[in-house]
Amino acid sequence: MKKNGRFMVGLVGVAAVVTYLIWTGVSETMVYYMTPVELIDKVSEDPTFHDVGVKVGGMVIPGTYSRVEGELLHVFTVRDLVDESSTFVVEYRDALPDTFTDNIEVVIEGRLRSDGVFEANTLLTKCGSRYEASPEELLGTGQ
Amino acid sequence: MTILGEFALWISLPVAAFGMVLGYAGGRTQRGDLVLSAERTIYAVFGLLLVASVGVTAAFLGDRFEYWYVANYSNANLEVFYKVTGLWAGQRGSLLFWALLLALFAVITVMTNQKKNREFMPYVAGVLQTILLFFIVVLLFADVNPFERLAFTPADGRGLNPQLQNYWMTIHPPTLYLGFTAFTIPFAFAVAALLNGRLDARWIQLTRRWILTSWLFLSVGIVFGMRWAYEELGWGGYWFWDPVENASLLPWLTATAFLHSIQIQENRGMLKVWNMSLVLLTFLLTIFATFLTRSGLIESVHSFAQELKIAYIFLGFMGAVLAASVVLILYRLPQLRSENQIESFLSRESAFLFNNLLLLGAAFSVMWGTMFPLISEGFTGQEISVGPPFFERVNFPIGLLLLTLVGIGPVIAWRRATKRNLQKNFTLPVTVGAATGMVLFGLGARHELPLVTWSISAFVLTVIVTEFWKGTRARARIEGEGHVLAFFHLITRNRRRWGGYIVHVGFVLMCIGFAGAGYNTDSRFNVEPGDVVSLASPFGHQYDLTYEGLSMSIGRGERNLLWQAIATVSVSQDGTPKGILTTEKRQYTNRDTQPMTEVGIRSIVSEDLYLILSAMNDTGGALRNDPGAQGIDLQVLIKPLVNWIWIGCLFITLGTVIALWPSVDRVRLAREKAEGSSELAAAGAH
Numbered sequence: 001m002k003k004n005g006r007f008m009v010g011l012v013g014v015a016a017v018v019t020y021l022i023w024t025g026v027s028e029t030m031v032y033y034m035t036p037v038e039l040i041d042k043v044s045e046d047p048t049f050h051d052v053g054v055k056v057g058g059m060v061i062p063g064t065y066s067r068v069e070g071e072l073l074h075v076f077t078v079r080d081l082v083d084e085s086s087t088f089v090v091e092y093r094d095a096l097p098d099t100f101t102d103n104i105e106v107v108i109e110g111r112l113r114s115d116g117v118f119e120a121n122t123l124l125t126k127c128g129s130r131y132e133a134s135p136e137e138l139l140g141t142g143q
Numbered sequence: 144m145t146i147l148g149e150f151a152l153w154i155s156l157p158v159a160a161f162g163m164v165l166g167y168a169g170g171r172t173q174r175g176d177l178v179l180s181a182e183r184t185i186y187a188v189f190g191l192l193l194v195a196s197v198g199v200t201a202a203f204l205g206d207r208f209e210y211w212y213v214a215n216y217s218n219a220n221l222e223v224f225y226k227v228t229g230l231w232a233g234q235r236g237s238l239l240f241w242a243l244l245l246a247l248f249a250v251i252t253v254m255t256n257q258k259k260n261r262e263f264m265p266y267v268a269g270v271l272q273t274i275l276l277f278f279i280v281v282l283l284f285a286d287v288n289p290f291e292r293l294a295f296t297p298a299d300g301r302g303l304n305p306q307l308q309n310y311w312m313t314i315h316p317p318t319l320y321l322g323f324t325a326f327t328i329p330f331a332f333a334v335a336a337l338l339n340g341r342l343d344a345r346w347i348q349l350t351r352r353w354i355l356t357s358w359l360f361l362s363v364g365i366v367f368g369m370r371w372a373y374e375e376l377g378w379g380g381y382w383f384w385d386p387v388e389n390a391s392l393l394p395w396l397t398a399t400a401f402l403h404s405i406q407i408q409e410n411r412g413m414l415k416v417w418n419m420s421l422v423l424l425t426f427l428l429t430i431f432a433t434f435l436t437r438s439g440l441i442e443s444v445h446s447f448a449q450e451l452k453i454a455y456i457f458l459g460f461m462g463a464v465l466a467a468s469v470v471l472i473l474y475r476l477p478q479l480r481s482e483n484q485i486e487s488f489l490s491r492e493s494a495f496l497f498n499n500l501l502l503l504g505a506a507f508s509v510m511w512g513t514m515f516p517l518i519s520e521g522f523t524g525q526e527i528s529v530g531p532p533f534f535e536r537v538n539f540p541i542g543l544l545l546l547t548l549v550g551i552g553p554v555i556a557w558r559r560a561t562k563r564n565l566q567k568n569f570t571l572p573v574t575v576g577a578a579t580g581m582v583l584f585g586l587g588a589r590h591e592l593p594l595v596t597w598s599i600s601a602f603v604l605t606v607i608v609t610e611f612w613k614g615t616r617a618r619a620r621i622e623g624e625g626h627v628l629a630f631f632h633l634i635t636r637n638r639r640r641w642g643g644y645i646v647h648v649g650f651v652l653m654c655i656g657f658a659g660a661g662y663n664t665d666s667r668f669n670v671e672p673g674d675v676v677s678l679a680s681p682f683g684h685q686y687d688l689t690y691e692g693l694s695m696s697i698g699r700g701e702r703n704l705l706w707q708a709i710a711t712v713s714v715s716q717d718g719t720p721k722g723i724l725t726t727e728k729r730q731y732t733n734r735d736t737q738p739m740t741e742v743g744i745r746s747i748v749s750e751d752l753y754l755i756l757s758a759m760n761d762t763g764g765a766l767r768n769d770p771g772a773q774g775i776d777l778q779v780l781i782k783p784l785v786n787w788i789w790i791g792c793l794f795i796t797l798g799t800v801i802a803l804w805p806s807v808d809r810v811r812l813a814r815e816k817a818e819g820s821s822e823l824a825a826a827g828a829h
Binding site: 007010011014015017018021022024026028029030031032095096098109 | 496
């Protein structure tokens, strides 16, 4: 029985370690996923949110993309998917994914600085392996 | 042909339903004629699904763009190779392909069990038909029919996503599906055991080969996916903790746990309920993965609405399977009692149990992290996601503990390890592990995670090599054989054990490779033709890269290529020229996307040199052959030890195949038995 007891302590120990890892892992790495409207509202309510890392899904506004010559700095403006008047400028210092165009839905991760510019550390374009089209789009390919 | 395929798919529905009823009825009534009919319906369903699959392929080859599926995943110009593999390029075809593979495995199961294990077969047939029926229902009624026609015929299809036009991407999904579907057979036998009450380790012994086969395909399939990501996604990673990847990892984790825990049941008659639960859980996770990999459920909440119908059908099926299995396990609980107790904390049983607990902990964390956006939105209304940092924080420590157990499990004694047993087996390996850590530290290794991983790896490898050495030496002495011969005989006489050790070596090599990522370097340069960039690798190699210029090749639509811009770089390693490496941008004709990047990779044992053409200053520069306008952004990555991952996978494959191979004795026994029975038959004929 004593040995079984020791064994149980071991099992509970492993379970506790895994739970602890998951718990702290979530609390230390979680990122809010917001829309531009939500983020803009949130920072005006609670200015400390300028320092919180967030993930934002938005639409790149066509024609706003520019690249700063001589350095890897991309600048463009993103708008809310629904509310087209909610926009902010994004600065991104890294190589852009192949699928990036200036008319695409992107998910950016970073923080909205107090000067109103979003500093993005990562940028993903939304499409992935599902490349399916609506019938209207299919009709378009024939033209 | 395609019409015939569609027809066959419809016919398969009542046949599978009929076979399902026959199977269960046959098991219940013990009527041989019912069982035989049930088994025959499996052949029929396989034939029908084969016709349906051929129908889809024929539609691809014939450019039948009136079919939604073909229009979305092919176009006239697509290479024939990718038209043939179109069957599993998208969700609709994949589901049919899944069902086809399962039917194939069901046929193999029926064929190999015509004369034996008859007490299992009726229920096995019933369970397999149930699952086939489910997939056929999904195909026909969940808006994912591959034979769905458009209201009009587009002039051309949309073509295949260029990123999927890669060798690894054509073999990665079928390999994974083979793993997923093969696991259905052990599940079917487990349910049959619950139904017929034969609850000893028989169902495990009968399906050991299926379990190993499934595990092998899962492992290799996952690594193929990593290889694809590494070559094709163009930023030097192989694993992103993306929901789709996680979905394939989940059943692998639980299947690995199962593979270990069944050995306790076979050897010690313990963990019966646990094994039943693991086989159920793994099966459910293969279904979950099948569902998730081809739908956008997690990546985007927006696509959830479109997927609602199929999501409900899948969740409903998984819920029903779960409920039915749990009821069966509870019903049989008295017969699933353990025959033995764990006697000591320091025993092989205990090591196996910790292995199981860690693997399930890893699986739980991966599941939790993957579903977290949905969970948090459901509870708080605010979508919160966790990314790679979460998965790494949780799973790196778990992985290191598992790695350590790989060294402990095989040599610690069953039941109760004595102090002598521990000292004898672990003194040398622990010393080697510690010494490796110190030497690496002395050489300048300062990242904790790789340092710890490599030290533990040295410990584990020492344990395994010592085992091989001891076994070989003993055999050489007893049998009077040379050491090489003794080594091979050692393995062939107990393939399960030594094959397993080789798999472990593969796992260790992969961990060594993963840890190499701690030393990745990433440099970016803006270069003009003639520029030389020099960089030192973390493992002491010196690279001088000369950018030679950009050339343009016009594809004129062949293979759907519009143009390729190829950057040529001469590589010199440690002062010696090593030839050229190219990295490209490719523009495909039929996608409204930006150009795709093709990376250039040069592998040596210690590291990969990985070149990415990030951007071109002026696309016209190459076309006009004007070196003045061929400036590019060149990204240079050095990826230490990446090769070890692929080499580790080869070891895993080799070890599993050795463990799977029928042993000499068994083959001889089977032959003698066959000869004996034919003699009897001959005698009877007189």
